[in-house]
Amino acid sequence: MRSVAAVRSTADALQTVLPPHALTFDLPLATLGRWRIGGPADVVASPESIEMLREVMAIITRTGVPHVIVGDGSNLLYDDAGFRGVVVRIGRAFGGFALDEDGVVNAGAGSWVPCFVRQVIDAGLAGATHAIGIPGTLGGLLTMNGGSQRRGIGENVLSVDVLERDGSLVRIEQADLDYRYRQSALQTRAAVVLSARFHFALADRHTLRQEAISILAARRAKFPRVRANCGSVFVSDPALYNLIGPPGMAIEKAGLKGFSIGGAQFSPDHANFIVNNGGARSQDVLELIALARSRVQALTGIAMDAEVRHLAPDGTLRPAHEVGHNLTSKATLYS
CATH class of the missing domain: 3.90.78.10 (UDP-N-acetylenolpyruvoylglucosamine reductase, C-terminal domain)
Structure with missing residues (x-):
């Protein structure tokens, strides 16, 4: 574990590249995760652009302090003792949704998954509806190959854009993402997921909306909604x-x-x-x-x-x- 001095040095450097509202100290991790569990993190950085993110990662790489990349923390269990390092949050500033002339969907890693799915449905496209009730950001969904009904978002991914540790932007094609049930090559790659390109089939919007309503109703009927939780704990084998x-x-x-x-x-x-x-x-x-x-x-x-x-x-x-x-x-x- 790095020294307190190294963390302070990193925090000082981060203050030169991030606005004050994008940097927080000693923030309880319980406020960042859906379980509402976890002690304080030394530093939480919330960059608002790729250039800010590149500078943040360059500082962290240079100082060598521990760091973790998170979205909404929906699949994380933070420790009671907290985290002695920098939490880098990929938030809504890294969202966005666009449909190009070839019918390819481009979406940002900071997009809220239910919102992303609704946008796909509104475009008359099928393939993402199974994920309508999953809380969290698209970056996490892409990394974990998340989904429901034993399906995964990787089925429709064409490529994923990431920021490598050296600051380079790289596009990883579908064949190299190694998508399997709740697994992907992104889980072991030391890179930050920025966005993805998807291909979905054309479908009737009304039918898709009815399917989404049915999925949400089924989730409300069988899943806990009042108490804090992170969703499914164990992978279906x-x-x-x-x-x-x-x-x-x-x-x-x-x-x-x-x-x-x-x-x-x-x-x-x-x-x-x-x-x-x-x-x-x-x-x-x-x-x-x-x-x-x-x-x-x-x-x-x-x-x-x-x-x-x-x-x-x-x-x-x-x-x-x-x-x-x-x-x-x-x-x-x-x-």
């Missing part, structure tokens, strides 16, 4: 799905639906959601993840992997089950 069903069903059959540790609980509405009932800690969530993984593996022989990623105070970002596996022995206390 084909082998598990064929054996017992989706992760929520497996967790329920393992007897954990509604089970709580501290302020965190497997939602009584849908067991693949962990909700914050008030005062939940990252440790509570990690223990629930470890417990579910242990119980379901004992029941089925299959270890579930988490979609959620945990940000450690030193900047280590990894799937939450890789952090939680160290808690498995403690999880046995609840068995």
Whole structure:
């Protein structure tokens, strides 16, 4: 972990390239994530243009302080101890939507996913409607190959534009994105997602709107809406799905639906959601993840992997089950 002096030096340099409102210090990460969990981040930078972002990344690269790129933090579990480094937020300034003369959609990484999907629908295009109810930014959706109904946005991606660590702008073509179920090459590439190009099929707007309404109604009926949560915690595994069903069903059959540790609980509405009932800690969530993984593996022989990623105070970002596996022995206390 870098010294406090290095972080301060970085913060001083960032103040020379960002306006005051785009730089925040000691901001509780609980205010940035949908789980409402997490201690303070030393620095949060919110650049408002590609040039600002390039300068921010150049400073971070030069000083070597830990950093993390986030959108709306909908798929992140921030640690109770916070983060000793710089959080770089890709916000609505990096949004935008355009349909070119060839029928190709161009959209910015900072776009709010439900808004992006509505724009696709309004253009009379099919293929993105499955993502209508997913909270978060398009950059996160592209990185995680997010979607619903066992579909992913990668199905319609032509290319993704990124900012590399050396400050160069690069277009990654579809063949090199390695899109698989909830995975992409973007997850391991040290680059910032800026925008993407999509191809969608022509369709009837009225039919698409009705489909979107149906999807949203189904989500409201089965997913928790009041308590803070990050959406689905575990990835749906084909082998598990064929054996017992989706992760929520497996967790329920393992007897954990509604089970709580501290302020965190497997939602009584849908067991693949962990909700914050008030005062939940990252440790509570990690223990629930470890417990579910242990119980379901004992029941089925299959270890579930988490979609959620945990940000450690030193900047280590990894799937939450890789952090939680160290808690498995403690999880046995609840068995």
